[in-house]
Amino acid sequence: xxxQAFDYARPDSAAEAVALLADAGEDARILAxxxxxxAVLNLRLAQPSVLIDISRVPDLNYVRADAGVLxxxxxxxxxxxxxxxxxxxxxxxxxxxxxHISHFQIRNRGTVCGSIAHADPSAELPLxxxxxxxQVVLHSRRGRRTVAADDFFQGMLMTARxxxxxxxxVRYPLAEPGVRYAFEEFAGRHGDFAICAVAAVxxxxxxxxxVGGVSDRPRVxxxxxxxxADLDAAINDFAWELGAKDDHHASAKFRxxxxxxxxxxxxxxxxx
Amino acid sequence: MKTYxxxxxxxxxxxxxxxxxxxxxxxxxxLSDFLRQxxxxxxxxxxxxHGVCGACTVMIDGVASRTCLSLAVQAEGRxxxxxxxxxxxxxxxxxxxxxxxxxxxxxxxxxxxxxxMSCADYLKRKADPSEQEVREMLSGHLCRCTGxxxxxxxxxxxxxxxxGRPVGATAEADKPGHAGVGAAGQARLVNA
Numbered sequence: 001x002x003x004q005a006f007d008y009a010r011p012d013s014a015a016e017a018v019a020l021l022a023d024a025g026e027d028a029r030i031l032a033x034x035x036x037x038x039a040v041l042n043l044r045l046a047q048p049s050v051l052i053d054i055s056r057v058p059d060l061n062y063v064r065a066d067a068g069v070l071x072x073x074x075x076x077x078x079x080x081x082x083x084x085x086x087x088x089x090x091x092x093x094x095x096x097x098x099x100h101i102s103h104f105q106i107r108n109r110g111t112v113c114g115s116i117a118h119a120d121p122s123a124e125l126p127l128x129x130x131x132x133x134x135q136v137v138l139h140s141r142r143g144r145r146t147v148a149a150d151d152f153f154q155g156m157l158m159t160a161r162x163x164x165x166x167x168x169x170v171r172y173p174l175a176e177p178g179v180r181y182a183f184e185e186f187a188g189r190h191g192d193f194a195i196c197a198v199a200a201v202x203x204x205x206x207x208x209x210x211v212g213g214v215s216d217r218p219r220v221x222x223x224x225x226x227x228x229a230d231l232d233a234a235i236n237d238f239a240w241e242l243g244a245k246d247d248h249h250a251s252a253k254f255r256x257x258x259x260x261x262x263x264x265x266x267x268x269x270x271x272x
Numbered sequence: 273m274k275t276y277x278x279x280x281x282x283x284x285x286x287x288x289x290x291x292x293x294x295x296x297x298x299x300x301x302x303l304s305d306f307l308r309q310x311x312x313x314x315x316x317x318x319x320x321x322h323g324v325c326g327a328c329t330v331m332i333d334g335v336a337s338r339t340c341l342s343l344a345v346q347a348e349g350r351x352x353x354x355x356x357x358x359x360x361x362x363x364x365x366x367x368x369x370x371x372x373x374x375x376x377x378x379x380x381x382x383x384x385x386x387x388x389m390s391c392a393d394y395l396k397r398k399a400d401p402s403e404q405e406v407r408e409m410l411s412g413h414l415c416r417c418t419g420x421x422x423x424x425x426x427x428x429x430x431x432x433x434x435x436g437r438p439v440g441a442t443a444e445a446d447k448p449g450h451a452g453v454g455a456a457g458q459a460r461l462v463n464a
Contacts, residue, residue, distance in 0.1 A: 001321040005278035008299035008345055012273050031346075038341040039322040042302075049278075051299075053346060079335070083397065103412025105329050105390055109337045191411045 003041035010053045014074075014139060017054050018166050022141045024050045026163040031055065032074055035102070035110035036118045055111075060168065065090050069134070069171040078107040078115070078125075091172045093132060093199055096183035097124045103191045116152075117167040119159045122194040122213035124185070126153055130218045131199035131210035132173045136160075139168035153217040179203050182270035184262040188249065195250045196258035200266035209235065209263050214255045215242045235263040276345060284348050288313060289357025297344040304328040306344035307354065315355040315385050319414070326413035329386035330354045336393035355385035358392060368392060368430045377426040379417035387413045391427050400431060 011017040021028055028050040031037055040046045054060055060075035063084060070091050072081060078101060081087065081094065088095040101107055101115075101124045115125040116136060129136075129149040136152045138145050138161055152160045161167060175181070185197040194213040201208040202225075210220040221238045223231075239259035244252035276282050276299045285294040288311060295310030302321070307313040307330070319327035321340045328339040331353040359366045365373065368391055378384040387410065394401070394409045401409070406427045410420060432438065 002302065002305075003300045005298065005300050007278050008274075008276045008343070010274040010345075016273055031343075034341050034343075034346075035323060035338075038302075038343075042322050042340065051343075053343075055346065099408055103326075104394065104409045105326060105336045105338060105412040106323065106341075108335045108393075109332075109341070189411070190408065 001042050003038075004044060004047045006041075006048055007050045008053065009050065011057060014054075014057060014059050014166070014168060017052055017057060017060075018140050018164070020050075020052045021166060022164045024052070028052055030074075030114075030117070030166060032114040033077060033110035034114075035106045036114065036120070054166070065174060069173055070094075071169055071171050072112045074111065074113040074166060074168050076112060078110050078112055079104075081112055082107055090174050091128075091132070092175055093128050093181040093183055093201070094125075094172060096181070097128050097185075097197075097199070100124055100183070100185045100187070100191075100194070100197065113167045113170055116170050117159065117161060119153055119157050119217065120193070121156055121215060121217050122197065123218075124183075124194065124197055124212065127197055127199055127210050127212035127218040128183070129170060129172060130220050131201055131208060133208075134173055135171040136167060137169040137171070138162075138165040140165040144168070150220070156216040158217075180270040182266040184266045184269075186258050186262060193249075196255055196262055198259070198262045198266045200263070200270045202267060202270040207231075207267055209238065209267065211238070211242060211259055211263070214239075214244045214259060231267065232260070232264060235260055235267075238263070274345075274348075282345055284344055286347050286349060287351045289353060290360065299343065299345055301344045302340055303330075303332075303342040303344050303347050303352075304339035306347070307339060307352070310344075313354050313356055317382055317385055319382070324414070325383070325386075326390065327383050327386045329389045329413070331389055331393055334393065334396075336390045353389070353392075355388055358388055366392075367433060368395070368426070371426040371430045371433070372423070375422045375426040375429065377418060377422040378415075383413055383415045387415070387423060391430070395427070395431055395434070400435060401428075403428060 029048040031053045060073040062073040082098040197212040199210045212218040239256040244255040317327040319325035323341045
């Protein structure tokens with residue numbers, strides 16, 4: 001239950017961090033909040049040769065609402081977003097999702113960008129980013145690029161990030177007038193990994209439903225403003241498309257049932 | 273920029289409960305082990321060592337955090353508060369600790385140090401929490417003795433006393449239902 005030995009570097013700027021990452025090769029890991037990575041190291045599920053600790057990089061520690069998005073830097077903790085005055089008006093979906101993300105003590109230290117980079121299929125922050133159509137900014141010595149959430153999540157713990165790239169910023173679109181948001185989750189115990197989590201975004205002309213915990217990555221589907229049995233049928237089709245599997249947490253059948261029920265609940269709540 | 277090689281013996285300085293302390297460690301040393309083995313602060317307990325049980329929770333720069341998910345080198349220059357420092361401004365026990373004692377909010381006490389540190393941070397930010405909010409905060413800690421009822425009571429009692437309110441009066445009525453599912457979601461599950 002102790003990590004294997006590694007070299008440790010604590011850069012003072014984003015530029016230093018990406019230079020270290022480029023030089024260290026594929027065996028290096030970025031350490032931000034460490035709330036997933038340190039557990040993985042303690043269990044020796046990963047044995048990186050170098051840890052690059054960006055938790056104190058001042059130019060990566062910011063949260064700002066600007067140009068229609070809430071931009072969150074790589075060193076900003078989940079707690080610093082969660083306890084932000086006005087989050088419920090800025091990004092209502094995030095305000096609803098935060099209490100479900102692990103525990104208060106973990107959110108105090110875990111980062112938003114870290115959760116996005118980790119890309120756990122049942123994690124809430126990637127799910128919300130996908131539901132809202134957010135963006136991820138990747139920074140390497142070669143420059144910066146911006147990737148849509150749709151393209152970023154590619155599979156179980158797999159993303160569009162290249163080994164020399166740092167997830168420097170994520171951008172959650174700010175709430176728009178006339179659009180309603182709802183988040184629902186089922187987990188074995190409060191704070192556990194979601195067996196199924198859903199995020200609904202309801203516009204005057206359409207519905208977006210994102211589902212986490214069922215497929216190998218968060219998945220999203222868009223429909224016009226369906227209602228009643230048509231909406232149930234559409235959600236049922238989506239539940240089957242997700243390719244749910246049996247595991248020791250839940251059966252595939254139970255997961256599909258959760259998609260149908262939590263999906264409809266979230267959409268109804270957003271519409272009401 | 274700071275860099276340490278994996279076999280380096282690193283000297284770390286930090287502030288522990290208001291006192292400057294220093295000790296040596298490797299880059300891979302966990303903060304929990306550093307506090308206990310190097311600085312002798314054994315009030316902080318080590319349970320699961322992967323962030324689940326909450327026993328090792330301390331305040332790092334005033335924020336409740338797991339020390340098993342933090343490296344000692346990350347705590348360099350930081351302000352660390354552990355259970356040993358909780359009664360610094362009090363004679364005897366702090367009000368929170370007294371409330372735990374009055375309510376029998378601990379039995380074996382292994383989890384208690386971590387729980388106290390979480391509560392100390394939480395009550396600073398949220399002076400008047402509801403029972404549901406206290407339970408959500410406590411969900412980050414495993415206690416196998418008490419069943420949590422008395423812990424929740426002790427936390428609510430401390431909050432009420434700090435606000436000068438009669439014990440037992442809480443901020444809002446608590447909603448029934450699983451904390452992880454909205455009431456409507458639960459109804460749907462039951463009716464499925």
